[in-house]
Amino acid sequence: MVDVDVLVAGAGPVGLTAASELCRRGVSCRVVDRLPARLPYAKAVGVQPRTLEIWDRMGMAREAVETAVPLKGQLLYVNGEEGPRIDLELPPEVPYGFASLPQYETERLLEDLLRRWGGRVERDTELLSFEQDTGEVRAVLRLPSGGTEELTARYLVGCDGAHSAVRKGLGLTFDGGALPEEYMLGDVEVDWDLPAGYGVRASHVVDGHTDDMLVCIPLPGDHRYRMSMPTPPELSRAGSEGRAEPDGVAHGLTGEQGPQPGLEHIQAVLDRLSPRPTTASSLRWSSVFRISHRIVDRYGRGRVFVAGDAAHIHPPTGAQGMNTGVQDAFNLAWKLATAVRGRAGAELLESYSAERHPVGAEVVARTLRHARSGIASDPDDPVTIMLREAQLLVGYRGSPIVGPDGAPHDGPAPGDRAPDCGGLLYALAAFPVRLFTLLREREHTLLLYAEHEDRTAGFDEVAAASAQAAYGLLNACAVLAPDVRTPTLHIPAVRDSLGEFRRLYGARDGEALLVRPDGHLGLRTTEVDGPGISAHLGKLFAT
Numbered sequence: 115m116v117d118v119d120v121l122v123a124g125a126g127p128v129g130l131t132a133a134s135e136l137c138r139r140g141v142s143c144r145v146v147d148r149l150p151a152r153l154p155y156a157k158a159v160g161v162q163p164r165t166l167e168i169w170d171r172m173g174m175a176r177e178a179v180e181t182a183v184p185l186k187g188q189l190l191y192v193n194g195e196e197g198p199r200i201d202l203e204l205p206p207e208v209p210y211g212f213a214s215l216p217q218y219e220t221e222r223l224l225e226d227l228l229r230r231w232g233g234r235v236e237r238d239t240e241l242l243s244f245e246q247d248t249g250e251v252r253a254v255l256r257l258p259s260g261g262t263e264e265l266t267a268r269y270l271v272g273c274d275g276a277h278s279a280v281r282k283g284l285g286l287t288f289d290g291g292a293l294p295e296e297y298m299l300g301d302v303e304v305d306w307d308l309p310a311g312y313g314v315r316a317s318h319v320v321d322g323h324t325d326d327m328l329v330c331i332p333l334p335g336d337h338r339y340r341m342s343m344p345t346p347p348e349l350s351r352a353g354s355e356g357r358a359e360p361d362g363v364a365h366g367l368t369g370e371q372g373p374q375p376g377l378e379h380i381q382a383v384l385d386r387l388s389p390r391p392t393t394a395s396s397l398r399w400s401s402v403f404r405i406s407h408r409i410v411d412r413y414g415r416g417r418v419f420v421a422g423d424a425a426h427i428h429p430p431t432g433a434q435g436m437n438t439g440v441q442d443a444f445n446l447a448w449k450l451a452t453a454v455r456g457r458a459g460a461e462l463l464e465s466y467s468a469e470r471h472p473v474g475a476e477v478v479a480r481t482l483r484h485a486r487s488g489i490a491s492d493p494d495d496p497v498t499i500m501l502r503e504a505q506l507l508v509g510y511r512g513s514p515i516v517g518p519d520g521a522p523h524d525g526p527a528p529g530d531r532a533p534d535c536g537g538l539l540y541a542l543a544a545f546p547v548r549l550f551t552l553l554r555e556r557e558h559t560l561l562l563y564a565e566h567e568d569r570t571a572g573f574d575e576v577a578a579a580s581a582q583a584a585y586g587l588l589n590a591c592a593v594l595a596p597d598v599r600t601p602t603l604h605i606p607a608v609r610d611s612l613g614e615f616r617r618l619y620g621a622r623d624g625e626a627l628l629v630r631p632d633g634h635l636g637l638r639t640t641e642v643d644g645p646g647i648s649a650h651l652g653k654l655f656a657t
Contacts, residue, residue, distance in 0.1 A: 118268075136450060171631075269454070298349060304394055510529040535618050565598065
């Protein structure tokens, strides 16, 4: 007999994402974290548009956009000379932009969401060990009292960071290396007159080599920035005992051990590199930061999985780390919930590693390349670079649970992110909605597109059969071309009043498109009455 369906180790953004989604789906979940409280540090601050889309699906986007500040772009300076400004512009159909939000605020919002679904974080509680067999995971926890507790779970998810006990307990490899440079971080206010909402990157270059650098990311508040810069010799831990870690992984903040950067250290760099004379003040926190680049050989084994920094660590270039981890957790949560219900097909849980490991490997390689040579060394065109940095190009083509790409079309293929679109009209509403509004907090959604009324004749039957094959974990909706007379259907219907759905998806008359719970296309087929939809759902759900 199990005590809980899923045990989540780690209550950072990744663990809280996994736990919130599991609880929302009715899965019993315990979340433990060895820290007694959230750390008040603005560590991971960049929030990518794709992460905001995920928070939209989770029902947390409004709170996030009301708390974060927009990131409009970056100002570049080399040897005191201003370079070309980078504006973070995305296609108009992308619903969210780039944002900055201190990690402790991200955790607060996610913890509020977790409580909304009946969950809570057990603080000052640490996973000490675990073992698993084919039916359960048995774990030992250290409690705030100093005692221990043994519990049994169906599954264990390790979101416990770069020094993950779950990763070590699974015996996963964590291959990679460390960068020799150390950086200091500081959360400060400055009195310069640079435009709000823009990051600042100022460097000193000699003979093509950067020997000094200052990177400033705006934070909520008046002239507040999270600044990073090389660590001066008097604060460096390189070569000292303080640099060593028990597991050999030197990554992240060094904590309160050793000397901490003060305002005088940050001011010295500003005096050298700031594009405007300025004075730093109101130091909220500071630390020395170390960087490694590593990735596991696989994202889980048996009933135990890893996500976020427990699976991949890399340079913070482009703010990819936390955002990639949130996507890990979101990808895993809906699959675990299906498995807990006893409805998972044979390949569903295996698909987590199959889909996310290539993403993690690409992010590690790309951020390492950018850290060494700069993003300007990227050979792709600026639009592609921007979309990739926004994590809008992450896809799972070739996944074992993604359908084949059928007849030619102009839109996304199975495995690709399902784009948003506007102008969808319900018959009873006087205002249009966006597709993401229709998809919010839902499981699989089958979109049935029609350009002629007679094409809708079998939509109800297809929807009913699909919902039955998915054990009720599927919604269906008809999407009608602007001039189609509204048919009598039992499923909801919206009118594509602006033609955006047809244009962005390359939708064909009578086509079915299945959107997964994580907002990726699982299948598209024009053979709506054929066996394709049922066969595909058979990969996802146990028969």
